[in-house]
Amino acid sequence: MENTNNDYHVSFFKPVTTRARRNRNMVIKLIIVWAVAIFGFQITLKLLGKPTPEPALTEFNAVWTDVKDGNASEAQLKVFANSVLQCLGKIYIEPDMKTALSNAFNYSLFQIAGDELDELCHNVEAFNELKSSSDNIADLTYIQSRKKLEADVADILGISTTDVKIIAVPFSINADMKDEFTAENQALTEKAMNLYMTHNRSFLTDFNFLGFPFHYFYSAVFLLFLFVGLCWIYCVETDKIEKQEQMA
């Protein structure tokens, strides 16, 4: 860097040579692209995102008041149990909320079991016994008992045994919870359903690109490409500047 006023001063924003000026301009351009690409996109995502319920939550909300007041019909209880089971099928639920959801599920399921109540209770008991005594989940008797329970509940709920939420049944069913749906668990159930089944969505999340939800592709794949590209551009341009400076 040539020193024009002999005070040996370096400042990014006040370059004194052509080369430093070119470097500054390039760095500013790259940083703007970098910042807008990262933070600008996320801000847009935030601004456009609307809390959107899963279909199961919409169904839950439609029957919730009647279930809470004890006025729900059998059809409403079926809808209620199905929607709660959908939430129970998720991989991670806070333990206290899981208990509340289990209470909600068992309370509604055993109410609509009707004539199959005794058989269901018997199957639940049999499965629980096997679960606690068997240390091998590949044990055929255990698997058959689990499948039987899943089939029974699917029948009561009016869903297919290939409906994936059915896998949560053997691990959520508890006959001790069938008689009462406590006020505390009611409040927690409502909270859990809204917490786990509402998601921020917009066209950026719903639009599919190369198989990805677009926003996911952008953050997980594209941004990394961009970072490598920005670094590459910087190196090429700096080499060019250095070469021109040497020639001059």
Added chain:
Amino acid sequence: MMKKILFLIIMLLVSVSTHAAAKATELEGSFKLGPAIILICVLVTFVMVGIIFRAKDTSDYYAAGRSISRVGSGMAIASNWMSAASFLGMAALMFGTGYHGLAYVVGWTGGYVLLLILMAGQIRKYGKYTAPDFIGDRFYSKGLRIFGAILAILISIAYCVAQFGGIGIMFKWIMGIDYVYALLIGGGVVLAYTLISGMLGVTKNMQIQYVIIIVSFLIPLFILLFKYDYFWLLPPIGYGSVVSDIVSGISIADSAELFNSYGHHFSIVASPEFAMPWAISSGGTFFQWMAIVFALMIGTAGLPHVIQRFYVVPNSKDARWSVVWGLFFICILYWTAPVYAAFGKILAAHPEVGSLAKDAIVVYTAQLGNIHPLIVGLLAAGAVSAAFSTVSGLLVTGASAFSHDLYVKVINPEATAKKQLMIARLGTILMAIIVAFIAMLELALIAELVALTFSLAGCTIFPLFLLGIWWSGSNKQGAIAGLIAGVLVSVVSISYFIFGKSGIVLPYHQFVEYWLGAWYFAWIGAPLAILVNIIVSKLTKPTPIEIRKFLVEQVHL
């Protein structure tokens, strides 16, 4: 010689593969012979490479004789960077928190853009060995050099603790031994070859480690994608459909012939929370996402062991290009880490799989996907390599700060080269003992220490480098004041974090915990440190002419 070793390794692997098959499919517990032999072979290779390329003098020990090529240095940067946190922790974060975890992917890669365009070339031109060396020289202060050295040591220790934890987890998984013994064995080996080799050996090792890390990480992904009927030729693109399937759910009917190793269908209840931004249930907010990204980015550009990599290339042009290569090599892993999280989510969806330790989800996913045990073993060896490569770099950085910046520059400037090397090695041993001791405690803080380290570096070292390089007006007084501001923010945040973990609630606990979270407090700490540095520098005596002259004529020439 290397051919003979390779032949021996292949023969051993073939001989144990059948026996290993049954054992290694167990998620936890028993000794896994195949993975253990692969790991031992990998470790033996590291030590031998360390011996062959060992350091001959202090220049070799600190800076690898400045003879490493751009691509080689890029591989070393990537290997040095890709720690247990990248190899194991990244997938764990996304498995647990979905889109929130992507903040770490973006933060840990985007920081390299800053590092390159603001620092890499200039750091190399400055021509010092270590980060404290630069700080002490640029701000003409022995006190700042000492403080910089202490910071470098603290950051290295904190970062190392998490890596030792990762080594312990993997050794425990492979050998079926107690965590403490696993930690001692793994720690002993990494210490041995760092001591034998110094950075020259470490740099060569890092290049080999990079190849092992990336190959071991990618092979299971190709197999998983192929096996579960996704586009497998390009995993970073092929897993897009896996993410979309998690969002919409996979019914049992759709996965009739696809199972995990437990015999459960490859199916999952619709789980949009895995991919949708800032799902309330994941616990991360929009602000936290942005703050984490920012803090990790400036932390990246402030980590002493990352900055130190630029001292080992021949010139500033190589320093710049080594970042491009380094980032590209890093991105290969970061593009694919979410694949493990996505597959893990589906393969562990059945309640019977139970709750899995998130930090080992990469290995569990491969196991649940019925990948051959030897390949799972290679994956585990890759995880250990990732932790080893980072630990070795950190130990060298910490030892350099201890011997070069504290002992030679402050305590005994007359020290001979032999004495310097001895002190560097003593420093390495001391650090390893401290790190192993802290890691043994299995504190809840260990996992968070990596992110916390980034914020600490972002608040303290980053502002000193940024202003030190780009503004000759930044002087000693400004640097000290800025450093105090950065340290204060760090102390407040870390104190609230530690007290919070101990169950002690300080005033404004919730406010501080949210706005000054331990893993992103640099979002405010760094700008504050920069601002204070500028104001105080403006109000005090200007930087001496010889420093400004050096900056103009050497660094920005």
